[in-house]
Amino acid sequence: MASKTGNAFDFNLFKRLLKYTDPYKKTFYLVGVAAVLLSVASVLRPYLLKVTIDQAIVPQDYSELLYYILLMSGVLLAEVLFQFCFIYFANWLGQEVVRDLRVNLFEHMLQFKMKYFDKSAVGRLVTRAVSDIETIASIFSQGLFMIISDLLKMLVILGVMFYQSWQLTLLVLTVLPFIMYATRVFQKKMKIAFEEVRTQVANLNTFVQERITGMKIVQLFTREKEEYENFKNINDKHRKAWVKTVWYNSIFFPIAEMSTSITIGLIVWFGGLRAIESDAVSLGVIIMFIELSQMLFKPLRQIADKFNTLQMGMVAANRVFGVLDTRSTIKDEGTKEVKDLRGDIEFKDVRFSYVDDEEVLKGVSFKANAGETIAIVGATGAGKSTVINLLNRFYEINGGQIFIDGLDINSIKLKSLRSQIAVVLQNVFLFADTIMNNITLENPEVTEEDVINAAKRIGIHEFIETLPNGYYYNVKERGAMLSSGQRQLISFLRAFVSNPSILVLDEATSSVDSYSEQLIQDATDKITQGRTSIVIAHRLATIKKADKIMVMEAGEIVEMGTHQELLQKENGYYKNLYEVQFKAEEAV
Template sequence: MASSKGNAFDFGLFKKLLSYTKPYQVRMYFVAISAVLISICAVLRPIYIEYAIDEGMQPKDMDNLIYYIGLSLLVLLGESIFQLLFIYFANWLGQQVVLDIRAKLFKHMIYFKMQYYDKSAVGRLVTRAVNDIETIASIFSQGLFMIISDLLKMLVIAGVMLYKSWQLSLIVFAILPFILYATRVFQQKMKVAFEEVRTQVANLNSFVQERVTGMKIVQIFSREAVERKKFNEINQKHMKAWNKTVWYNSIFFPIAEMVTSITIGLLVWYGGLRAAQSDVITIGLVTAFIQFSQMLFTPLRQIADKFNTLQMGMVAANRVFGILETEARIEDKGTHLLSGIKGDLSFEDVRFSYVQDEEVLRGVNLEVKAGETVAIVGSTGAGKSTIINLLGRFYEIDSGTIKIDGVDIRDVQVASLRSEIAVVLQDVFLFADSILNNITLNNPEISEEDVVAAAKAIGVDQFISSLPNGYHYNVKERGAMLSSGQRQLIAFLRAYVSNPSILVLDEATSSVDSNSEYLIQKAINKITKGRTSIVIAHRLATIKKADKIIVMEKGQIVEMGSHKELLQVENGHYRNLHEVQFAANQEPA
């Protein structure tokens, strides 16, 4: 990774970036050829101006004057055409490269284990995938190729200047080290400044995204003033980071402009004296050298500016490659494909911790027979939802074994494993899309007719059909246009149409109204019939008919049995939970 300690450039990182241009070598060559032709045209213009003055204006030869002015115009036209082609293809290449990187980054991110997202701010990841990658494009469109073109132009100009007059060249070259030194210092300072800018942009994005997403909480608890104050603090830091770059620009460019003016003054003074004394240096040559010096110094100033762009792109690339090089995927070395499974489940001495040395599951042993409905209850933090996370391999167990039909899930391909398990969560996430697409998740194997038939089977069709556009109703971001109960019904239908071998309901009825709960209970009875089902619930009334109830406490199974069996246990955990809930339900209004 690139250092952020002020090193001007990271060639290792740059080499990684250039590897993405390999499929587009032909256009790379075209850009390079255009750069060479631009340099040749740029050098020819001052030379033709010199000839126009010395061989046309001074001897008053109109033919030569028109001839060389005509050549100058032709060269200028050619330079403009090559510049157009150069800019177009450089930009095209930049956009193609970021298209490939963005696709690779998204593909990489969607396979990360949930633990990565638990520890990563969404706003920062969005910044990496959108803002930072777009900044990488500027490396090619405004940075790398522009710098190479300018350097080539400067090299050609320096060679021509030495050939034309070593005395005038020395004047220009004597000033050059001051420009180079100032440019070098400028680059180093801007490297650090732009690192800070990108950090503050990520902080700003993260803060705004979280507050917009949680705006309801902000307003419910009247935290507008507090959040505004926090935002202003972050915004100030962002402004200060940018102001650093403004300050460095404010120092560098006036210095560069002053040095350029001094050089022109020295050329006019020395060249004018020599031109008056002898024919070795002519007025045309002095004029050409003034143009040469400007063409030499201006790219230097532009290179510094373009190097800023390049640095911003490199900082962004460093952050993007940081994610691309992160190994946070679930190891998918399984070769077994699940097909037509019965649904036997077993947990054998399973231990797991989200944070090292803080076990959430402590040696869980559990057998679920095919077709059984097993309910898991317990207090918050007992490890109920963790069991579900491990069954679908969203997290890796620390030790022990989880098997489906006697096969270790680590020996099963992850996609195959998850295709056999459907999960309905308490916190339903819906995309800003139609109800139909939220149910099928764009699976071409599930038709609209299948969805409608499934909705009718569980009694949800009437509610969906009553919405504008029915199954094509756009629920907006996170399903904001639906109630929590309606979102839950959509999530249940989504699980139902996938026809899973194993069904998981994680607090699926905890946040719905009585009518929605009735519909879901009806659907549960239908979908769980003959299918292995795991139901996690706080409300014990919804799990009385379960074949087996498991009671968890502090990451361990403390009781197991049917509803009736567990009620018979003196001072049992389940019995105590049942009595507390029963008493709460009996309290007068």
């Protein structure tokens, strides 16, 4: 897992990330070879310059001068070629790795329990899946291989320098420890700073995502000024986090530049004295050392800069692997495949809590026979929606058992179980896509003809045809181009087309107009025929037609029976509910 904040580098995390390069070993090694050749070629240029000065320019040998110019041109072309291979394939490798990592992350997130999403901000998860993973790509394109190339270049430079003059080399190295110490301090400080940057980026993304999604609420309650001030505060924290990184950069790089200038001065002073006194050092050697010292310190400064990139990528990797290491999936240990279920449902002493020690269901037991319509009523928070969430295994029960056709739902493969249950929710979610794709969810087994025939059967074909482009009308994000009633109708058709064995309607008509309600009621009558249906509803018509009504209060079933049976109970919960709510509705 992650390194502690402030540690310069986490090698275990880095090794884990490198495993994603295993499918691309050839490219990985190609980039490494290009880095070596690039290091050698870049050091050859100052060496050839030294030879040119000492053997052609000083003795005024024009033929030698032309030869060395052509030789340096060839080295320069080779350096360009190696640099192209290095940059292109390093970036290519980075994009391949992040593609695989992003797919891996998204696949992992698809398996999470609903409980995980209940507690996790959408903006943070978007940051992990998009910007954090993109930052990881820079580890390969600008971090790892650049650092390796710079280190190789420094080693080759030091080798050449020692070979030419060990005295001048030692002079250069006197400044090196100071630069290395400053670099080390810089790396640690930047690690902490980048941790804060990524945290503030996630906070900013979360805030913006939530406010844009809930803009209607912001404007309805005239919260524009308050949200503007909140955004300014969060944005200011984001700015301060970035300014801290700028502060460290503004200190380190001037120190590095000053050290380079001091080194050049020492070379000119010491080398010039040696050249004047004893000819032990030639003019070419002095010029070569000036250029090599700059090349030595420049990679060192770049290493610090690239290490920043590496650190930022490692921080992002730490956060992404944090999501990948989260074990919040529904256990899918079932072995049975089910198809065309009868629809017998049984809850046996089912207990469940969203939060520890706060039970939502307190030993719920009931049976629904195949083909029956069961209505569930009760106050908000009574546990009605929890029943259908557990039937679909969106959450794990704390105790008891749930059976379908006599099979414990834990023994059924999760995908197989959910394929037999269709749910129509009160708050319909539609993707920014066509009506056709929102109905079929791009299932190749569902044809356009199937959708049209199903729409005609439940009486909403004409409604869809009135829309621009009909079934290929783009409803935009969350179905914003449709009314709530229209979205419900699309959701009904989506459920019907899936041909489920069990149908669940979760208050599906609570927020629609009377015309849409009539269409939905007609559709309900048709799609519930021959299917076990569980209906959570406030509307009288649906409940009165139910084969059985289950009344819930505070996580327990307090009454059960038909509409007429429950009305016969003196001071019964359902009777009181009917008289207060349903009678008024019936009168209207």
